[in-house]
Amino acid sequence: MFAKTLMNENIEDVYREIRADFEGALFRPGDLDYGRAAPVWNGMFDRRPGILARCKDVADIQTCLRAVRGSRVVTAVRCGGHSLAGFSTCDNGLVIDLSALRDVRVDATARTARFGGGCLLCTIDSATQTSGLAFPAGVVSHTGAGGLILGGGTGWLSRLYGLSCDNVDGFNLITSDGSVLRADSKENPDLFWALRGGGGNFGIVTEFEVRLHPVTTVILGRGFCVGDSIVRLLQYWRTFMPDAPDNLRWGFSLRNSDGVNGLHDAKGVPVANASALWVGDRTQGMKYVKHALAGHTDVSVQEMSFMTLQALADSDFPHGRRYYTKSGYFQILQDDVIHKMIDSLANVPSRFSEIELAYLGAAPARVAADETAFGDRSVPFVMNILSNWVAPGEDAANIAWARDLFNRLQPAMGPGVYVNFMSGDESERVPDAYRNRWERLRVTKAKYDPQNFFCLNQNIPPRETA
Numbered sequence: 001m002f003a004k005t006l007m008n009e010n011i012e013d014v015y016r017e018i019r020a021d022f023e024g025a026l027f028r029p030g031d032l033d034y035g036r037a038a039p040v041w042n043g044m045f046d047r048r049p050g051i052l053a054r055c056k057d058v059a060d061i062q063t064c065l066r067a068v069r070g071s072r073v074v075t076a077v078r079c080g081g082h083s084l085a086g087f088s089t090c091d092n093g094l095v096i097d098l099s100a101l102r103d104v105r106v107d108a109t110a111r112t113a114r115f116g117g118g119c120l121l122c123t124i125d126s127a128t129q130t131s132g133l134a135f136p137a138g139v140v141s142h143t144g145a146g147g148l149i150l151g152g153g154t155g156w157l158s159r160l161y162g163l164s165c166d167n168v169d170g171f172n173l174i175t176s177d178g179s180v181l182r183a184d185s186k187e188n189p190d191l192f193w194a195l196r197g198g199g200g201n202f203g204i205v206t207e208f209e210v211r212l213h214p215v216t217t218v219i220l221g222r223g224f225c226v227g228d229s230i231v232r233l234l235q236y237w238r239t240f241m242p243d244a245p246d247n248l249r250w251g252f253s254l255r256n257s258d259g260v261n262g263l264h265d266a267k268g269v270p271v272a273n274a275s276a277l278w279v280g281d282r283t284q285g286m287k288y289v290k291h292a293l294a295g296h297t298d299v300s301v302q303e304m305s306f307m308t309l310q311a312l313a314d315s316d317f318p319h320g321r322r323y324y325t326k327s328g329y330f331q332i333l334q335d336d337v338i339h340k341m342i343d344s345l346a347n348v349p350s351r352f353s354e355i356e357l358a359y360l361g362a363a364p365a366r367v368a369a370d371e372t373a374f375g376d377r378s379v380p381f382v383m384n385i386l387s388n389w390v391a392p393g394e395d396a397a398n399i400a401w402a403r404d405l406f407n408r409l410q411p412a413m414g415p416g417v418y419v420n421f422m423s424g425d426e427s428e429r430v431p432d433a434y435r436n437r438w439e440r441l442r443v444t445k446a447k448y449d450p451q452n453f454f455c456l457n458q459n460i461p462p463r464e465t466a
């Protein structure tokens with residue numbers, strides 16, 4: 001009770017100090033637009049921040065940091081608001097909202113871009129595609145680029161062009177004391193290393209400087225497998241992918257069939273929903289995509305624009321629904337693991353839930369392990385159990401389904417986990433996510449954020465000095 005009162009008193013002081021010197025928009029509970037500004041993507045995190053500060057520029061961010069530092073008011077940083085763990089919101093505290101920082105400048109000749117720390121993936125794609133260029137990022141276009149890049153960033157183009165963080169040449173960042181820093185291979189190289197995978201632990205990135213690649217059209221094949229053929233398909237996939245060309249990204253969503261898309265007779269049975277993407281030479285692509293989808297039902301192979309591809313999955317993950325995720329890597333995908341995944345669908349409480357399977361390898365695996373802070377690159381099979389449901393009354397059942405499957409699969413998992421696919425109740429897994437990069441990250445944290453001001457994230461506590 002005392003702590004709560006103290007925090008509320010502090011938030012009033014913080015508000016007064018910010019308001020005196022702020023050019024962006026401030027939202028407080030009771031304000032007309034607060035109800036539109038406050039929510040984050042995951043409906044599980046229906047928090048009420050005491051102040052939502054939509055910063056106009058670097059000076060506004062510095063004003064917020066000056067006002068809140070030392071106040072004991074908890075502070076969240078928000079770009080796209082898509083943290084699966086709900087880190088970009090809080091109750092009673094301050095949210096530093098970067099959504100007004102969405103400027104994108106493309107240098108088509110140099111194939112580079114600079115963009116603001118509040119960009120969504122679609123903001124970047126719209127700007128870069130006018131020059132026929134693309135930045136490798138995620139598969140849902142309303143995701144924020146800030147959180148995605150800082151945690152690593154995997155998506156349609158990563159096998160060919162690397163993780164998002166592998167394509168960053170420099171960051172402009174504000175540390176908790178309001179200092180403006182540059183992090184690249186020459187200036188603050190330790191910070192440059194840490195920001196490529198270490199998440200939002202070190203400061204607020206106001207600008208990303210990145211490399212782009214020529215991509216305008218792609219070939220996407222889709223199809224389904226049901227019943228026993230799923231096992232045979234995944235057995236084939238696991239042997240095929242290690243030698244597949246980087247241009248091919250072939251992955252699956254395992255779920256219960258909804259009885260549409262050519263599966264009228266198979267409603268409610270497990271289905272492997274395959275997507276095989278090819279980026280590059282068309283003739284070769286058609287060959288590989290058709291090969292990948294041989295034996296599938298309802299196969300479609302389409303040449304489509306990169307913009308269409310990027311938005312294809314948007315409506316499967318609407319804002320405001322409830323989500324819970326558990327993730328892990330597998331060095332090899334054993335039969336037992338495949339069977340456990342398929343069997344788990346018999347008890348899945350929501351028709352929207354799925355098990356995503358991807359094979360990374362390729363370009364990301366060729367980056368040396370210690371070149372960036374990003375977690376393990378050596379374990380190629382990536383699994384994401386994604387519970388996705390509507391009714392708050394069904395939280396317990398949906399969370400339990402994901403946890404139960406995870407617990408049964410965990411003994412077979414390889415080391416590590418991708419921090420951006422973790423939930424908010426997994427802080428004990430963060431050291432495992434970074435493994436032998438953990439101590440170096442803690443030292444870097446101690447240098448740039450010694451008070452652990454940026455703590456609403458998959459947290460890296462500063463290493464204590466003697």
Ligand SMILES: Cc1cc2nc3c(=O)[nH]c(=O)nc-3n(C[C@H](O)[C@H](O)[C@H](O)COP(=O)(O)OP(=O)(O)OC[C@H]3O[C@@H](n4cnc5c(N)ncnc54)[C@H](O)[C@@H]3O)c2cc1C
Pocket residue numbers: 041076077078079080081082083084087088098117118137138139140143144145146147148149150151152153154155199200201203204205206317420421456457
């Ligand atoms: C629908 C959906 C699809 C996804 N698809 C993919 C995918 O294809 N590939 C993939 O790799 N990941 C994917 N993810 C995971 C995604 O990378 C993370 O959820 C990520 O945090 C989203 O970034 P955001 O900026 O929207 O997050 P926010 O919720 O806005 O922020 C999350 C955290 O990131 C940090 N942060 C954000 N911006 C900044 C900044 N500018 N400076 C400093 N810190 C910052 C803060 O610590 C903050 O707490 C997906 C998530 C969702 C919800």
